[in-house]
Amino acid sequence: MHETDMTKALIRTVADWYDAQLDKPQISKIHLVVGQFTCVEPVSLQFAYEVQTRDTFLAGVELVIRETPLIAFCHACQQEYAPAIGLRYACPDCGSPMAEIRSGRELKIDHIEYCSDSAQAYAPNC
């Protein structure tokens, strides 16, 4: 259910960015990074996004979600490992607890793709 709140935050952030743009570009894609060790379910987020952006400036804009895996670092073994979410988090080699998370907690708007008339940046044609 909190995907609804996450989507509100997403829309508000993109709206702030859009308002700051002088030429009001046509946004084509929003790229989101969601870690596997968060409480966010990408399918629910995608659904909430589609419902909440209807009849807004983001209607029809594609939401691209990239999931990042849970990667922990074991200080005793000095190596990274991938904990089995729901089953085991301790280091598979030495059994030390999961003390440092290196990936999997991300929940961010990475970048926005948009069409612009401005020729300032080099980019492929739309």
Add this chain to the structure above:
Amino acid sequence: MHQTVDAALGINLLHANQEGADHNRAHFDAWGVTCFNVMSSPGAGKTVLLERTLTALKDELNLAVIEGDMTTELDADRLRKQGIPVIAINTGRSCHLDAQMVAGGIHQLEQCTDSQSLDLVLVENVGNLVCPAEFEVGEHAKIALLSVTEGEDKPLKYPVMFQSADCLLVTKIDLIPYLEINLEQIHYNVRQLNPQATIIPVSARSGAGLAQWFDWVRQQVAQRQRPVVSSH
């Protein structure tokens, strides 16, 4: 000519909530008040734990409660019987408290009590092991409850909650004789995720373990109290 352009944002989705939580914490810090965010699944015993805590500590600490519930004020009414300020926040259809809701609660607290004299604000979150784990409200410590009737595997299934807890209370231990539950296994499962948390097995009914919990609370409050400045 139209061109596709990329704009890098790199903004966390929880950025606005985090800012709100930091703002709330600054309020608490200015008052010299400690704030706990008390979280668990529905029915793990948050409200009865708060009842016992208020009864035991209200004569030595100035306490207040911000009570989050989806629709009713039943829990808030239970706690009001203790004669301390209780602010009820109905979250409506939202399954967790967020920083903005708690900011509203802080504002109400300022209206109804001398906030400067408070020692501890207990925020009772909505019963839910998922969402509250992601939304900070401005707390200094996260308290998670896990009742023995829920099973040993819950820390593995709801890892974000148990990984972020500063104190885990394993509740309803008076029921252990009637269950097939292994406390050691709960301990082991939590430790895989969270080597630092203080783990205290308690029973609000029998009183077992509560003295240790109260000591933990006292210690947390003492850490953050402003030094008393003498006017003489």
